[in-house]
Amino acid sequence: MTAQPLFTVRSVSKFYGNRIGCEDISFDLWPGEVLAVVGESGSGKTTLLNCLSTRLLPTSGVVSYRMRDGTSRDLYRMSEAERRFLMRTDWGFVHQNPADGLRMTVSAGANVGERLMALGDRHYGQIRATATDWLGRVEIAGDRVDDQPRAFSGGMRQRLQIARNLVTGPRLMFMDEPTGGLDVSVQARLLDLLRGLVQDMGLAAIVVTHDLAVARLLSHRMIVMKEGRVVETGLTDRVLDDPQAPYTQLLVSSILQV
Amino acid sequence: MNAHAENIAQYNFAYLDEQTKRMIRRAILKAIAIPGYQVPFASREMPMPYGWGTGGVQVTASIIGPDDVLKVIDQGSDDTTNAVSIRAFFQKVAEVAVTTETGKASIIQTRHRIPEEPLKAGQVLVYQVPIPEPLRFLEPRETETRKMHALEEYGLMHVKLYEDIAQHGHIATTYAYPVKVEGRYVMDPSPTPKFDNPKMHMSAALQLFGAGREKRIYAIPPYTRVESLDFEDHPFEVQTFDQPCALCGGAGVYLDEVVLDDAGGRMFVCSDTDYCEKRQAEGHAGPTGSPGEGEVQ
Numbered sequence: 001m002t003a004q005p006l007f008t009v010r011s012v013s014k015f016y017g018n019r020i021g022c023e024d025i026s027f028d029l030w031p032g033e034v035l036a037v038v039g040e041s042g043s044g045k046t047t048l049l050n051c052l053s054t055r056l057l058p059t060s061g062v063v064s065y066r067m068r069d070g071t072s073r074d075l076y077r078m079s080e081a082e083r084r085f086l087m088r089t090d091w092g093f094v095h096q097n098p099a100d101g102l103r104m105t106v107s108a109g110a111n112v113g114e115r116l117m118a119l120g121d122r123h124y125g126q127i128r129a130t131a132t133d134w135l136g137r138v139e140i141a142g143d144r145v146d147d148q149p150r151a152f153s154g155g156m157r158q159r160l161q162i163a164r165n166l167v168t169g170p171r172l173m174f175m176d177e178p179t180g181g182l183d184v185s186v187q188a189r190l191l192d193l194l195r196g197l198v199q200d201m202g203l204a205a206i207v208v209t210h211d212l213a214v215a216r217l218l219s220h221r222m223i224v225m226k227e228g229r230v231v232e233t234g235l236t237d238r239v240l241d242d243p244q245a246p247y248t249q250l251l252v253s254s255i256l257q258v
Numbered sequence: 259m260n261a262h263a264e265n266i267a268q269y270n271f272a273y274l275d276e277q278t279k280r281m282i283r284r285a286i287l288k289a290i291a292i293p294g295y296q297v298p299f300a301s302r303e304m305p306m307p308y309g310w311g312t313g314g315v316q317v318t319a320s321i322i323g324p325d326d327v328l329k330v331i332d333q334g335s336d337d338t339t340n341a342v343s344i345r346a347f348f349q350k351v352a353e354v355a356v357t358t359e360t361g362k363a364s365i366i367q368t369r370h371r372i373p374e375e376p377l378k379a380g381q382v383l384v385y386q387v388p389i390p391e392p393l394r395f396l397e398p399r400e401t402e403t404r405k406m407h408a409l410e411e412y413g414l415m416h417v418k419l420y421e422d423i424a425q426h427g428h429i430a431t432t433y434a435y436p437v438k439v440e441g442r443y444v445m446d447p448s449p450t451p452k453f454d455n456p457k458m459h460m461s462a463a464l465q466l467f468g469a470g471r472e473k474r475i476y477a478i479p480p481y482t483r484v485e486s487l488d489f490e491d492h493p494f495e496v497q498t499f500d501q502p503c504a505l506c507g508g509a510g511v512y513l514d515e516v517v518l519d520d521a522g523g524r525m526f527v528c529s530d531t532d533y534c535e536k537r538q539a540e541g542h543a544g545p546t547g548s549p550g551e552g553e554v555q
Contacts, residue, residue, distance in 0.1 A: 080405075084411065106396075106417055106418075106421045107421060110421050113417070113420055114413055114417050115413070117414075117417060118411060118412075118413025122488075122489055122490050123491055124423055124489040124492050127420065128420075146425065
């Protein structure tokens with residue numbers, strides 16, 4: 001790990017009028033590190049993720065990102081053009097519902113190729129070859145490259161969404177409940193796949209989930225949130241095996257044992 | 259103001275009042291200053307339904323003067339409903355001279371064609387535009403498409419062309435083929451066949467586009483670069499016809515298919531009627547009326 005964090009969050013708060021979305025969140029994320037944000041629904045996980053990924057303007061706080069040239073930039077002091085460029089090159093965002101992250105009316109190949117074309121790639125054959133290669137890497141058969149995501153199962157759509165984000169070789173991924181709504185065997189395969197990709201590409205990721213098993217499998221560190229605030233942070237195994245905060249203890253003991 | 263003491267209702271010259279024309283001229287000037295940029299304007303109700311060319315009519319009404327000579331074409335033809343009624347409209351409200359000859363017109367209002375005869379400096383081509391936003395069918399949000407234009411994020415346009423090739427093996431978009439104007443704005447050239455796209459490039463004439471329902475005006479000033487979008491391995495191509503016009507024998511022009519009988523007989527004739535008539539008057543002739551095997555690609 002390098003000496004400087006990739007992503008620095010300082011005192012980020014988001015208020016919806018008088019209600020708290022999230023309050024006073026600070027953490028660092030290092031290159032290649034996967035951070036899970038867990039908590040029950042309504043605890044501000046998604047609000048936090050949106051504030052970090054520039055999809056929602058926080059009420060206060062500083063979020064900075066270390067660019068490829070090594071300089072650290074405050075996301076909310078960048079121009080919108082720079083932010084959007086960052087979002088579609090160096091970052092990825094995986095939505096819980098794949099329909100939010102995919103273009104449902106164009107083929108899988110075009111979905112994967114969109115970022116390449118946005119970056120100025122103008123060779124159809126190469127774009128298609130890259131798209132087919134990426135479909136293979138997320139375990140979608142190459143002959144589905146011209147099918148629309150509408151014809152895909154939930155698990156395939158989610159894998160397609162991941163491929164679409166990874167095609168530009170990003171350094172940071174935001175994932176909002178990446179396994180939500182999938183059955184357990186599909187979840188397991190997706191998690192396997194994600195773990196492999198994260199390792200191979202040296203991706204850093206912030207994964208929002210309410211599923212502690214997902215956090216356990218994917219993440220190195222975790223943040224436990226309740227009512228918009230952080231109640232506990234630490235290495236994933238430590239937090240799950242030896243929860244300190246009463247709320248984390250409740251959460252861990254609520255896991256169903258089969 | 260015209261002060262005819264007649265019993266019919268009196269309109270200002272060219273129907274629109276002077277303040278409205280001023281507003282539209284401002285929009286036109288801004289559009290010319292930023293080639294390809296869609297300028298919003300306060301489109302008025304016109305005495306015809308949306309879709310019949312209310313945008314083009316407002317643009318024409320704002321730039322026309324008593325000395326202008328107007329030509330109106332609809333799908334290349336001077337004598338179809340839309341062309342006839344718009345021509346009659348301006349004859350009535352502006353009392354301008356009208357013509358069907360491309361060379362003699364100073365203003366040409368068009369629906370979906372650019373005349374075959376090259377336009378000259380000083381001529382103005384006014385397009386009637388149904389949907390001015392080239393990104394609309396891929397991105398329904400107006401806030402988002404405006405942002406994409408502002409930030410020059412045009413990857414989505416190529417997604418559409420990619421999808422064409424993936425489905426059909428070639429770029430199957432044949433009309434409203436997206437162009438990039440002066441290396442900056444991506445623009446919808448209105449539903450003209452892509453056959454006409456090369457004529458927009460470095461045209462000597464001023465090209466104005468009016469969308470009445472969508473309340474947008476955009477323009478291509480004379481001698482402006484207009485490039486059709488494409489892929490390196492699937493370059494832009496125009497339609498080709500494997501036989502000349504059946505009436506005038508003209509080749510390298512855009513042809514319309516005319517069905518002759520119930521037995522599959524058909525012929526291909528120039529879509530530009532003025533061009534065709536002129537050639538026939540000059541003594542050119544095609545294999546008139548013979549059923550053709552030509553295929554529109």
